[in-house]
Amino acid sequence: MIAIQVLEQSVVVFSKNYLPISKINVRRAIQLLIAGKAEALNLTQESWLVRSPSIVLVVPAYIRLTVASVERIWKIPPVNRREVLRRDNYTCQYCGSHKHLTLDHVIPVSRGGLHTWDNVVTACERCNQRKSDRTPIEASMPLHTQPKAPMHPTVAFAEQFWRAEPFPPEIGGTSKHNAETNIS
Structure with a gap:
């Protein structure tokens, strides 16, 4: 897979309370992981190995925010x-x-x-x-x-996520093969 295509793949973001709140691209997920604002969730084997001159990072398909965000009143x-x-x-x-x-x-x-x-x-x-x-x-x-x-946009996303997302292998679902790329 071409490096740019990998950076545009979707990563699902969960809140600190494990509520799926949005999808972001791998590029944004890397920023959150490196800044310590998110952690990897190993719900599936799907991940992307991203390399730069100074770091090798495994970016999973699911991440969880580690910082508490103030819920916006909607x-x-x-x-x-x-x-x-x-x-x-x-x-x-x-x-x-x-x-x-x-x-x-x-x-x-x-x-x-x-x-x-x-x-x-x-x-x-x-x-x-x-x-x-x-x-x-x-x-x-x-x-x-x-x-x-x-309904609240986050609740709507979570509802759509649980309907559309394949279940992880641990509970009988399947996942795609891992992808690897080099970023220079």
Whole structure:
């Protein structure tokens, strides 16, 4: 593998409390390891041997921060057009269109529906007019996804990580072969 490609490989960073918080490249992982701000986690055999004129460093696929970071306070954003469109991936939740998007109350406000994360969805103008003052069931227009409030970005990353990441060999998973490179 070419040295530059190795430096751009992904390393998963765990918090001091073993919560997966992000992915960084090998270059940043080396900085954290050398500065003593992180330690290697031997969850898999996957690692990269990185050489420079003065040091040889084994960079694992997983590292854990050794410094306690102050958790940022994260508030659920307000229910507004920009945040709802972002949550729904700029897609009509009734037909899947990406054009002429508006907001729609699943249970109409005129029927007691509130302007909350679990009652507001993205809808194209056509679907919004077709649904009118009815519920999705009454209009025979099922939602593609159930609306919910967005979650903390770290929690979202951890959830995605545990779903997508292969399990380590110790618990029945497999890992890729080690890669080696020289950096001059």
